[in-house]
Amino acid sequence: MTSHVDTETLALSAEGLLDEAEECSVQGHLAGCEQCTEQLAALADVSRLLGEAAAPELPPDVAARIEEAVRAEAEQRETPSSADADPAPPPPRDDSVVPFPRRPSRWLPFLVGAAAAVFVVGGAGAVLYSMLGPGNHTGRAGSEVSEQERPDAALSYQPVLLESETSYTEDELDSQAAEVLGTVPATDYPGQSEGDPDEPREAPESDTPEVPADVATCARELGGTDEEPLPALIDIATFQPSGAESAEDAWVMYYGSDPAGAFEVVVVSPSCATGDPGDSVLAESRVSGS
Amino acid sequence: MDTVQELPDKELLSRHAHGDDQAFNELVRRHRERMWAVAVRVLGDPEEASDALQDAFLSAFRGAHRFRGDSQVSTWLHRIVINACHDRMRRKLVRPAVPTDDATLDVLSNERTKGTTPDPTSQSEAAMDVWAALADLPPEQRFPLVLVDMLGYRVDEAAEILEVASGTVKSRCARGRARLLPSLTHLRNPEDPRDVTSQRGGDRRS
The missing domain is CATH 1.10.10.10 (Winged helix-like DNA-binding domain superfamily/Winged helix DNA-binding domain)
Known part of the structure; x- marks a missing residue:
């Protein structure tokens, strides 16, 4: 006699996802096994229980808070004083909501290896997300990572996002950029052997913090070199042009595919997301990796 | 105001992109209950859900020009909310802090x-x-x-x-x-x- 059908197979069968042969053998077993038939009924009850689990309604104070936040955002938005003075409102663009298109690159294995881990760089107060090598994963269930299935909506290609708290200046951009690159542990770099672009199709590269949508837009609009049109690292920091009195918020994009090779560093202002990306570039440089 | 309430979602979003503040408020009013229902279930925590919902609406506010007309506004908003929740979940992993x-x-x-x-x-x-x-x-x-x-x-x-x-x-x-x-x-x-x-x-x- 065949052994019992495991719960997952039963669940897949209930969704009609098994192939003909498997389905046949499951049905054959079910016909004579009360225990598995009962298990199948239990699975249907899981759906029912989920549907019955009530959750709180939207609290009025949360609704009010969101309205207030949106109002503040509206005030902040640079509404042109009058519509006719506005040269051209940003036209609806034909691109996705999803920050980055899924795009295999040689960095992917690096990002995959970095998934689900968090690393806090000490002294500099820099928080470096998602940069640990193998064996250093946080207490997340290994099975979760190994599921290799994630909703793409939340998970497209993610560059490494840093908040290094570096106050970049124009004069020292090169050395500062090199230093930031140096905080990326070398062990986390891809094995250099190959970055099989097909393999990590559903790889769990998503545990890096989500790149804010405006940063993502900007990165994509900017483009990069032909080979690596998206930055491998993005540092959310500040930048002070030479001669300027103070630093301003800036996003520092690192383009490159080889951790030991050269990186294009492009410093942009957040206006990049709303205006012409080309105009928002504050500085550019080229530095070597670690 | 009355007119705003009668406009379809896509028209509201387009008006918002052209600077009409009322339009976005109307979108928020229309969708917030549903988006809350998603967020609170995904996160299992009303506090986190409140934050995620606010993140999501602000992100939609800023990203309205990136809306693709080929899907429903509601679908697009769902996606943004789920992304915001996912973001919260990751941050919680970063700081597996306070309340259990x-x-x-x-x-x-x-x-x-x-x-x-x-x-x-x-x-x-x-x-x-x-x-x-x-x-x-x-x-x-x-x-x-x-x-x-x-x-x-x-x-x-x-x-x-x-x-x-x-x-x-x-x-x-x-x-x-x-x-x-x-x-x-x-x-x-x-x-x-x-x-x-x-x-x-x-x-x-x-």
């Missing part, structure tokens, strides 16, 4: 008992168990299960929101249900409800 799940569940249970349910005790207990079990599910299973099983979305709707194939939604739901089964099986009451709750030493009134 117990605190979370207390809030949920308190909220529940405020409602007018015939049997708040056992119902909220059941809900708490469901939330606790859900919290252990990986996001890729939690998202479709929240949409399909908890909120009753069609598989193809969930697939569009999550930007995966319908078959993927089905298999993730199936695996999620299989994974939840052991933690929820005590809540089943196929024939006689009393049998089930009494397993937990239930104080059920008949």
Whole structure:
């Protein structure tokens, strides 16, 4: 006699996802096994229980808070004083909501290896997300990572996002950029052997913090070199042009595919997301990796 | 104002992109309850859900010009909310800080008992168990299960929101249900409800 059908197979069968042969053998077993038939009924009850689990309604104070936040955002938005003075409102663009298109690159294995881990760089107060090598994963269930299935909506290609708290200046951009690159542990770099672009199709590269949508837009609009049109690292920091009195918020994009090779560093202002990306570039440089 | 309320979502979004502040407020009013329902179930924590919802609406406010006209505004908003929730979940991993799940569940249970349910005790207990079990599910299973099983979305709707194939939604739901089964099986009451709750030493009134 065949052994019992495991719960997952039963669940897949209930969704009609098994192939003909498997389905046949499951049905054959079910016909004579009360225990598995009962298990199948239990699975249907899981759906029912989920549907019955009530959750709180939207609290009025949360609704009010969101309205207030949106109002503040509206005030902040640079509404042109009058519509006719506005040269051209940003036209609806034909691109996705999803920050980055899924795009295999040689960095992917690096990002995959970095998934689900968090690393806090000490002294500099820099928080470096998602940069640990193998064996250093946080207490997340290994099975979760190994599921290799994630909703793409939340998970497209993610560059490494840093908040290094570096106050970049124009004069020292090169050395500062090199230093930031140096905080990326070398062990986390891809094995250099190959970055099989097909393999990590559903790889769990998503545990890096989500790149804010405006940063993502900007990165994509900017483009990069032909080979690596998206930055491998993005540092959310500040930048002070030479001669300027103070630093301003800036996003520092690192383009490159080889951790030991050269990186294009492009410093942009957040206006990049709303205006012409080309105009928002504050500085550019080229530095070597670690 | 009256006119704003009659406009379709897409028109509102387009007006918003051209600087009409009222338009976005109307969108928020239209969709916030539904988006909350998604967020609070995905995160299992009203505090986190509030933050995620605010993040999401602000992100939609700023990103309106990136809306593709080929999907529904509602689908687009769902996607943004799920992304915001996912972001919150990751940050929680970064700082697995403060309150434990117990605190979370207390809030949920308190909220529940405020409602007018015939049997708040056992119902909220059941809900708490469901939330606790859900919290252990990986996001890729939690998202479709929240949409399909908890909120009753069609598989193809969930697939569009999550930007995966319908078959993927089905298999993730199936695996999620299989994974939840052991933690929820005590809540089943196929024939006689009393049998089930009494397993937990239930104080059920008949």
